Amino acid sequence: MLLRRSHHSPRRAPLLPVLHRLTMCSSAPASTSPPPASLAAVDYHCRTKHSLTAGYARGPGRLDWANQPNPFLRFSPSPVIPLPNPPPPVASRVHYPALFHSPPPPPQPLSLDSLSDLLFHSLALSAWKSAGASTWSLRVNPSSGNLHPTEAHVLFRDPEDPGRLVVSHYAPRDHLLEIRATVPATSDCSALLPPPATAVLALSSIFWREAWKYGERALRYCNHDAGHALAAVAIAAATLGWDARVLDGLSDQDLGRLVGVDKGCPAPPEGIPDKMVRGKTPWVERHHPDCAVLLFPAGSEPEVDYARMSQALRGFHGLEWVGNSNGLSKDHVVWDVIYRTAEAVKKHGPKPGERFSVSPWRMSAELSERLYKELTVQEVVRQRRSAVDMDGMHVMRKEEFYQILLHCLPSGEVSLGEQQGPQSALPFRVLPWDAEVHAALFIHRISGLPKGLYFLVRNEEHLDKLRRAMRQDFEWARPEGCPDGLPLYRLMEGDCQRLAMQISCLQDIASHGCFSLGMIARFEPVLHEKGEWMYPRLFWETGVLGQVLYLQAHAVGISATGIGCYFDDAVHEVLGLKDLEFQSLYHFTVGAPVVDRRILSLPAYPGPGIDA
Known part of the structure; x- marks a missing residue:
């Protein structure tokens, strides 16, 4: 079984059998497509994978605190x-969901x-934090x-x-x-x-x-x-x-x-x-x-x-x-x-015929405004924090979960029978390409939704490719009560907390939230079709999606954290991905945060003459 129930401590538990053999990158991509002019993006991506068997990507090994870079760049004089x-209220402060x-x-x-x-x-700056002799923004x-x-x-x-x-x-x-x-x-x-x-x-x-x-x-x-x-x-x-x-x-x-x-x-x-x-x-x-x-x-x-x-x-x-x-x-x-x-991976100019265009403004689907806290947009964005730990107990309501995912759709609300199209909902409309990133979800604690592995398809033109590329024993079943316009599928039921923790570099925060996810991008075909300049843009798209998860979590009263450390090919092994057609580019976890009361919070801008 890919997912199985366990009552053992995650840190001491052995790795699941599904991770026994990993699909490792070779120096050349496994795709049968013609090789691109340069393999720099593919080579870099494979070289910088963390691996359960081969170790972590090359890094400093220890932190050289004496040379920690100054986080503030200035040009003087x-x-x-x-x-x-x-700033004065140049615009009316709007309730978060209204935007x-x-x-x-x-x-x-x-x-x-x-x-x-x-x-x-x-x-x-949103705040200064202080603990002992350390202060940071x-x-x-x-x-x-x-x-x-x-x-x-x-x-x-x-x-x-x-x-x-x-x-x-x-x-x-x-x-x-x-x-x-x-x-x-x-x-x-x-x-x-x-x-x-x-x-x-x-x-x-x-x-x-x-x-x-x-x-x-x-x-x-x-x-x-x-x-x-x-x-x-x-x-x-x-x-x-x-x-x-x-x-x-x-x-x-x-x-x-x-x-x-x-x-x-x-x-x-x-x-x-x-x-x-x-x-x-x-x-x-x-x-x-x-x-x-x-x-x-x-x-x-x-x-x-x-x-x-x-x-x-x-x-x-x-x-x-x-x-x-x-x-x-x-x-x-x-x-x-x-x-x-x-x-x-630099871009050297517009493609032939490339024009600036603006997508029609599309709104995100709303299940109920009552799911949100009484916060303005400005309050949500400035109160957003990255959780350093999750409580491992909070249970999210299914309606909250569905509302969060509805905001992750690039085209926003669609009519019955209509599919997601160009990125035209806020904030995805800032990106001028069609969505290339999907989400594999590990559901831990959501009321009314069985634990297990799920998948959100953000561009339904990729659905058949995803089904062919992934494990053939997956269900691809629509969860009960899932909104009609939400392309969410259950792949397999079972307790996946240990699995989520293990593939996210053994970090407990991936299993202690209500759910975690891996962002799965169509990868090698994009570099072939458009050019290697799309490599950084795929990561931009994951960052935009991650920001939505942050804000939606805070707007319903919980928190989230981005996870950049994960075992790349272990994620692919879980999903059954065997080549570079799809790759995991970013992980996230959403749940109730544990607040460290020892850390003092200070205003971002205390006032004239005061240096926090």
Whole structure:
């Protein structure tokens, strides 16, 4: 049996027989499709798998606390724009479910107040924590290990001179914008910010912040975090009546010009080392451009001309850039495979015929508003926390579980007989591709739902492929009482708590929640069909989905935690996946948190002159 009941302690229990033999990656993918031009993404992915038999992916082994990276990047000296803190209520504070189950509110005009509101409820600090002699900050957007590799940059019209644009870096510690450069009115500003667009928000990653702790696997986690940040921005924008969409027709070179990766940052070497290097190598602190998001009034569709936008960004090289980045660590470790892979999976421009388009706004299905706590969107996003432990006792109501999953659907509410289509529900609508990520669910404690292994199909065009790829003895049965528009299937009944714990690097939190899950992405075919630049985007999609799980859990009164450490091929063995057609990219657990009362919580921004 794949799943069996046990009353033994999970930590002392032997591994289940299903994990006895694992499907291991070879140097070449098992697919029969023609090999892509470069195998960098596949090679990196297989190289950085954790294994029950071969051990963990290469990492530092111990934490070098003396060189822990500074979580706050600043550019000095540069002019700053302080943002109102807390921001004034530029928009009415809406009950959390209303944002997802109703049309968006009327759009707010761009101002420092609305920019402050956007950033305060997406990328700002949410609290400081203190225990003993240690003090650390938390942010609205979650991050693997609370290391926060993601940096944000905003391009917007100068409030004092609307004819020119401001290129700025967001500094969350002090909730302000650092002006890096200004784009004169003589430039093609309408190409950079096509009417009626409000602003462009770009994300970049500092790989070193994650690699310090996680070694070679850090590239995965940086892209998880980029996805969380994308969802956080899309939701905060929606409260202002703004829509958000990734400008995926821009190349990585275009994005680098937009965020100024060569301006005020350590210079890169002539070539990336071909082995791990230790020592003072400040170039690893450079930020890597991830993506840019166009913010615009909901209901409109700006006419984006990628060729014009790219041409206008070429002129950024000649702008007067201000400020140099602060050093983050004294010494470093260069995990060479991260930088070589990031270089290999860059996007080099729009695909032929690629256009900017906006999906019709679709609302998520609602079972009952009474399932939610009386919280506004702003309260939910700023109160979100990653649970460090679950109580192992709380039983979730089946209706709450179904409501959470309904919010995980990319197209939102569909009519009877209709299937999920383009990603058009909030926050998935920020992504311009069709859903590629599904969820294998381990159900532990949900009233009215048998324990066991379940599967949520988020793109039903993949259903037949999934059934062929997975174990042939799975039921694929619709659970009793499952809403008509929810493509959820029971694969096998049984107690899977031990199994969930074991495949998630033996972490009890995976079994102590009400349910846990593995996010299963269509993998190798996507890289063949679209290009290896989709590799980081698959992780962005898992981050967006993870952010939905976080917020939905908090909105019904419990909590959640992302799990980046799991035994990749053990997950595939459980599901019967034998090649690289589908791969597990992220794990999550949802349940009632155990709160550590020894940790003191402090305000995110205590006030002028007070340094928490």
